[in-house]
Amino acid sequence: MKIFDRETQSPPDARGRFGQFGGRFVPETLIPALDELEAAWTLARADPGYRKELTDLLENYAGRPTPLFQAERLVKALGLQARVYLKREDLLHTGAHKLNNTLGQALLARRMGKKRIIAETGAGQHGVATATVCALLGLECVVYMGAEDVVRQSPNVTRMGLLGAEVRPVEAGSRTLKDAMNEAIRDWVTNVRSTYYCIGSAAGPHPYPLLVRELQKIIGEEIAEQSLAREGRLPDAIVACVGGGSNAIGAFHRFASEKNTRLFGVEAAGHGLDSGKHGASLARGRPGVLHGSRSYLLQTDDGQVAEAHSISAGLDYPGVGPELSHLRDLGKLELLAATDVEALQAFQDLASTEGILCALETAHAIAALRYLPKLEFVVVNLSGRGDKDLDTIAKALLK
Amino acid sequence: MSPEMSRLSNAFSNARAEGRTALVCYAMGGDGDTAKLLRAIDDAGADVIELGLPFSDPIADGPTLQAAATRALKSGMTFKLLFAEAGSLKLRAPLVSMGYMNQVESMGVSVFAAAAARAGLAGVIVPDLPLEEAQPVREALAAVGIDLVPLVAPTTSPERAARIAATARGFLYYVSVTGVTGARTALPEDLAARLRDLRALSAAPVAVGFGISSPEQAAALKGHADGIVVGSAIVALHHAEGAAAVAALVRSLRAAL
Numbered sequence: 127m128k129i130f131d132r133e134t135q136s137p138p139d140a141r142g143r144f145g146q147f148g149g150r151f152v153p154e155t156l157i158p159a160l161d162e163l164e165a166a167w168t169l170a171r172a173d174p175g176y177r178k179e180l181t182d183l184l185e186n187y188a189g190r191p192t193p194l195f196q197a198e199r200l201v202k203a204l205g206l207q208a209r210v211y212l213k214r215e216d217l218l219h220t221g222a223h224k225l226n227n228t229l230g231q232a233l234l235a236r237r238m239g240k241k242r243i244i245a246e247t248g249a250g251q252h253g254v255a256t257a258t259v260c261a262l263l264g265l266e267c268v269v270y271m272g273a274e275d276v277v278r279q280s281p282n283v284t285r286m287g288l289l290g291a292e293v294r295p296v297e298a299g300s301r302t303l304k305d306a307m308n309e310a311i312r313d314w315v316t317n318v319r320s321t322y323y324c325i326g327s328a329a330g331p332h333p334y335p336l337l338v339r340e341l342q343k344i345i346g347e348e349i350a351e352q353s354l355a356r357e358g359r360l361p362d363a364i365v366a367c368v369g370g371g372s373n374a375i376g377a378f379h380r381f382a383s384e385k386n387t388r389l390f391g392v393e394a395a396g397h398g399l400d401s402g403k404h405g406a407s408l409a410r411g412r413p414g415v416l417h418g419s420r421s422y423l424l425q426t427d428d429g430q431v432a433e434a435h436s437i438s439a440g441l442d443y444p445g446v447g448p449e450l451s452h453l454r455d456l457g458k459l460e461l462l463a464a465t466d467v468e469a470l471q472a473f474q475d476l477a478s479t480e481g482i483l484c485a486l487e488t489a490h491a492i493a494a495l496r497y498l499p500k501l502e503f504v505v506v507n508l509s510g511r512g513d514k515d516l517d518t519i520a521k522a523l524l525k
Numbered sequence: 526m527s528p529e530m531s532r533l534s535n536a537f538s539n540a541r542a543e544g545r546t547a548l549v550c551y552a553m554g555g556d557g558d559t560a561k562l563l564r565a566i567d568d569a570g571a572d573v574i575e576l577g578l579p580f581s582d583p584i585a586d587g588p589t590l591q592a593a594a595t596r597a598l599k600s601g602m603t604f605k606l607l608f609a610e611a612g613s614l615k616l617r618a619p620l621v622s623m624g625y626m627n628q629v630e631s632m633g634v635s636v637f638a639a640a641a642a643r644a645g646l647a648g649v650i651v652p653d654l655p656l657e658e659a660q661p662v663r664e665a666l667a668a669v670g671i672d673l674v675p676l677v678a679p680t681t682s683p684e685r686a687a688r689i690a691a692t693a694r695g696f697l698y699y700v701s702v703t704g705v706t707g708a709r710t711a712l713p714e715d716l717a718a719r720l721r722d723l724r725a726l727s728a729a730p731v732a733v734g735f736g737i738s739s740p741e742q743a744a745a746l747k748g749h750a751d752g753i754v755v756g757s758a759i760v761a762l763h764h765a766e767g768a769a770a771v772a773a774l775v776r777s778l779r780a781a782l
Contacts (some may be wrong), residue, residue, distance in 0.1 A: 141657060151626045151653045152586045155678035155703050158685070298591060299581065311584045316704040318680060370614030373762060396588045415626040415653070430581040 129181050129344060130171055142332020142419075147448035148341060150331040152311070152418045159318045164333040166238045171340065173477060176233060176423065183229050187262070188219045189346065190226075192205055194352040194505070199479040200492075208501050212508040213349055215373065223345060223373045223508030224255035224326060230341035232259035235322035239471040242266045242317065245324045246310040247442035248303030249487060250273055251280025251510055252326030257291035267291035270309045272302035275439045281514045287480035303369075303443045309415050311474070327370025328447035331418030335448050342376025350380050350506050363388040363502040365462075367507065368408065370442045371447035382453065388460060388501070391450060392494040395463035403435035407446045408454050409461045416444065421451040437466035437518065438486035440510075464493035470522055473512065485510035486518065487499065500504030501507040526624065532619040532647040533672050535732035536572045537751045546782040547572040549732050550775055551623065553593035557763060560610055566702030566759070567616045568619030569775035573696075574648065575733075575754065576611060578604065578624030585625075585652040586591030588669045589757040591766065604628060606659025608644035612650040617646035621674060621695075624655045634665045648676045648695045656689050657750040663692060672696075677723060679703050680764050690727035696752065699723055699733045707757045709736035717749045724751070740781035746782050 137144040150160060170176040193214045201210050215223035235243055235277045245263050247253030253269040260267035269286055273295040276283050286293050299305040307330075316322040328338040332395075333507040346364070351360050358474045364381055366374035368391040381387040396404035404410065414423030416431055424432040426445035436442040453459035464472070469486055472493035476482050484492065498504065512519070535743075540547035550571040553560050557581070566574055579597035583590060593649045606660030611620060622641065629651060641649060649666055658674065663673040677686045680703060690697055699720060701712055713719075716733070724731050733746060734754025747752050755778060763771045 149658055150655060152655065153678065153700075154655050155650050155659075155680050155691075155700060157655050157678075158682065160681045170720045192590060199657040246734050298595075304582065308582050308584050312587075313707050315585070318703055413630070418585075418653070420630070422628070425627065425631060427607075427631075430598065431627065 127181055127185055128185070129177055133254055136450070138332060138336055139373065142336065144335070144452035146413065146425070147420050147451040148332055148335055149420055150418060151415045151420065152331045153315055155318060160331055160333065160492045162238070162255065166234060166334055167337055167348065170234050170237055173364045176237065180230055180233055188225050188229060189217060191348045192217050194349065195357065197480050203475060204372060204496060206495060206505045208325065208498070210354050210495065213345060213377065215345060215507060215509050216488070216511035220251070220255050220258050221513065222251040222255065222347050222485065223342060223376060224252045225258065226344060226376065227326065227338050227341040227357045227372060228252070228255040228259045229502070230323060231324045231406060232263050232265065235237045235265065235324070236263055237265065239324035240320065242321045243324050244268045244270070244310050244313050244321055245326060246303065247272045247326065248305040248306065248442060249438065249439065249485065250275065250279040250286070250514060253291070254282050254289070256324050257286040257289035260291060261289045263428050264511070268313070269293050270296055270306040270313070270361050272300070272306045273297050274301040275303065278367070278518050282515065288304050301438065313418065316428065326372060328372045328375045328449060329370045329417060329419060329421065329445060336420065337451060339374050339375045339379055344380040345373070345376040345507060346378060346380030347496050349377060350494045353505065357483055357503055360384055360387050361503045361505045362386070363390055363504045364507065365390045365491050365504060366507040367441060367487050367495060368446060368450060369405065369443050369487060370445065373507050375447060375449050376455070378509040380460060388461050388499065389392045389453065389458060390494065392490045393461065393463045394438060394441035394490060395465040396435040396464055399463055405434040405436040405443060407444055408450065410465060419448050421448045422446050422454070437469060438490065439521065440485070440487040441490060462494040462497050464490040466492040470519065472520060483512040484508055485512045486515045531695045533573060533621065534730055537696060540572050541751065544545070547735070547752035548682065548775070548779050548782055549573040549731065549752050549754040550753065551575040551577060552615070552763070553577040553579060553590060553597055553760050554607040555597030555600055556593040556595055558768065560574050561612060562763055562768045562771060563614055563616060565772040566775055567744060569772040570620050570779040572752065573621060574616060574618045575621050575623050575756065578622055578628055580625045580628060583625060585705055587705040587757065589761050590706050593760045604632070608640050610714050612644040616725050619652055620645060620647035622646055623652070631663060635662055638665040638671065639667050641666065641671055646671055648672040648688045650673050650698060653700060654731050656692065659692065667694070673756060674698050677699055680717065683722065684721060687726045690729065693727060693729035693782055696730040696732050697727050699731055699750070701733050701735045701737065704735065706735055708738035712736055712742065714781055720749045729752040743778050744781040753782065
């Protein structure tokens with residue numbers, strides 16, 4: 127397996143801009159820390175020692191490369207014509223793509239001499255992945271999680287505790303991912319000299335959108351390689367769910383300049399795109415600034431950040447990463463959306479036809495398959511497994 | 526606009542001419558009776574008044590100002606209402622808004638600048654707008670005679686502080702601690718030295734804020750900065766006891782300076 131084999135492509139530019147998006151909109155206190163992070167990342171990325179250690183962990187600890195599985199029974203059940211493959215990030219250690227990023231960032235933090243790691247989490251997958259690498263490397267770990275998410279993703283709260291992390295429930299605002307990220311930023315502003323902030327989404331101030339993308343883009347690189355081996359060509363389309371967007375940009379980045387591969391981002395339509403209760407920031411937001419960068423944002427006329435809604439905690443976020451915002455403006459990223467109800471149905475469809483319990487976030491990508499145009503060869507990024515969601519699903523199905 | 530034409534830097538020079546360190550007082554717009562509170566602060570002798578624009582996601586603020594912003598938003602306060610109210614008050618002290626970048630972004634930079642001018646603002650503080658991103662906002666505000674007040678933090682290097690100071694109009698805001706807004710029992714030991722270094726390289730007056738709540742802390746900082754900012758202590762007192770109690774605190778802060 128080769129990581130960072132292809133050159134980093136622009137965007138972002140030196141200021142962290144993806145077109146009009148990205149940048150650094152944070153308190154001055156954090157600017158020197160972001161400069162330090164950017165410099166450390168540039169050195170690490172070029173360092174054979176860092177690459178070797180990360181590659182070893184990705185292969186022998188996390189389980190890369192992940193399989194590409196053809197979902198024939200699902201396709202038949204849905205009455206689709208395409209050959210649909212699932213990129214099995216759910217089989218990665220800890221059950222989601224998130225570990226790709228936390229392994230890379232934790233090794234970076236250790237190089238930087240930081241012994242305390244903080245993270246925000248929505249569904250809890252990034253929190254678990256951060257707690258996991260902190261246990262592995264012997265680092266202190268504090269995870270901020272919205273109080274609402276603490277309840278609906280309680281298995282992950284238990285997992286983080288068992289891994290030695292401290293989970294701090296956040297009671298402010300909508301008590302979800304957005305508020306967890308606010309609180310993590312406040313912690314970082316306060317403890318910036320000793321603390322490394324491990325962001326889980328390809329969002330936040332520069333260099334995080336770049337850093338997270340570089341660590342997640344292995345998903346798309348493997349998809350390309352496996353597609354060539356299996357089908358002799360690149361896919362006609364890649365489909366991924368979009369919350370903050372780390373699994374999506376990870377799967378998409380390799381194909382951003384491939385003319386014959388279309389990219390479909392599936393957002394949370396919640397109760398419906400016209401209900402006002404959804405998480406579709408790319409489809410229904412307008413440019414704004416949240417959590418350190420400019421991107422599409424759900425907001426009121428008064429410039430207040432709106433509360434998102436999704437049955438899946440990982441998509442319940444009013445912002446989205448700057449690179450996806452840019453790809454949308456370029457017309458390269460095509461938008462789809464799936465409601466809570468559609469995601470629940472897709473979860474059951476996948477479980478009953480392929481024997482895979484996927485995360486509710488991922489179920490949105492499965493649900494969108496029926497809305498795809500006529501294509502022959504499609505890859506869905508199966509970003510995570512669904513154990514964490516069983517309570518939510520059981521409750522929703524009983525309603 | 527030249528610094529000597531700035532209403533803000535004038536306020537600092539006037540205090541200095543009277544042998545005082547200037548007092549900057551913060552109030553959260555829309556948290557209770559804002560007009561009454563601003564008048565009380567103005568009458569009690571604040572040199573500059575900071576008007577908080579309540580925002581849903583105030584990442585630079587501690588629990589006191591977060592709670593105040595939430596109350597203000599729940600009561601239905603909006604940008605338009607707050608700016609209209611501010612414009613009608615005709616206060617003696619110059620008014621500086623403190624809001625977040627999305628509030629500027631959402632309106633559009635030039636529309637925000639025009640609205641700020643109609644509201645009679647002398648300055649604007651945006652805590653999540655660092656040097657590298659500030660130019661468009663600074664220029665749009667300067668075009669309507671309003672100062673963009675930049676911030677320097679304890680983590681800012683001297684070279685960077687000099688570059689920030691070179692863009693400062695009105696005053697330069699020094700954040701005393703690494704952290705969010707809110708009262709602290711102790712301020713950093715090297716604060717006086719940091720302020721001395723910063724004043725040496727800044728043509729604009731330097732005000733220090735974050736963590737300062739009592740007349741005793743204010744007295745300890747007298748002469749070490751051109752101004753001090755008191756925020757959370759005023760907001761908490763206003764919420765608990767009302768505008769008259771705030772006026773008493775402002776008078777005792779001013780007396781300590």
